[in-house]
Amino acid sequence: MNTLQTQFEQHEKEHEPLTPGTFILHGRVYGCPSLARRYKALAIDIALIVTAMIIAMLAAGESANRPTILIGLAVAWTFYEPIFSAYGGTLGQRLMRIRVRDYNRPFQPARLWQVYIRVWTKGLLGWL
Numbered sequence: 001m002n003t004l005q006t007q008f009e010q011h012e013k014e015h016e017p018l019t020p021g022t023f024i025l026h027g028r029v030y031g032c033p034s035l036a037r038r039y040k041a042l043a044i045d046i047a048l049i050v051t052a053m054i055i056a057m058l059a060a061g062e063s064a065n066r067p068t069i070l071i072g073l074a075v076a077w078t079f080y081e082p083i084f085s086a087y088g089g090t091l092g093q094r095l096m097r098i099r100v101r102d103y104n105r106p107f108q109p110a111r112l113w114q115v116y117i118r119v120w121t122k123g124l125l126g127w128l
Contacts, residue, residue: 087099
């Protein structure tokens with residue numbers, strides 16, 4: 001029997017049953033954010049990115065540097081979620097109090113490579 005199952009059974013004997021979206025690891029009960037909170041965080045991040053792009057387009061005007069500025073914004077947008085999620089959270093995640101954590105080390109943020117895998121998986125599943 002694995003340790004997670006043992007911890008779960010021990011918790012069930014000593015306490016009330018766990019609510020959906022919670023799990024036990026290293027003797028502590030952890031909760032996952034609801035889907036609504038996740039979508040709100042995503043909406044905040046999208047609003048931030050769109051606002052930044054609009055401001056950059058207006059500031060660039062008909063400048064010769066406009067394509068370079070827009071390509072730079074696209075690159076920054078690509079790295080926004082992975083880097084910020086690995087190092088404290090995006091603006092939306094912070095406002096909605098969501099933290100991306102390593103499953104085996106829930107007291108620490110996920111590693112950068114784990115966050116990149118997470119973002120790619122979310123992106124691929126979003127296209128299904």
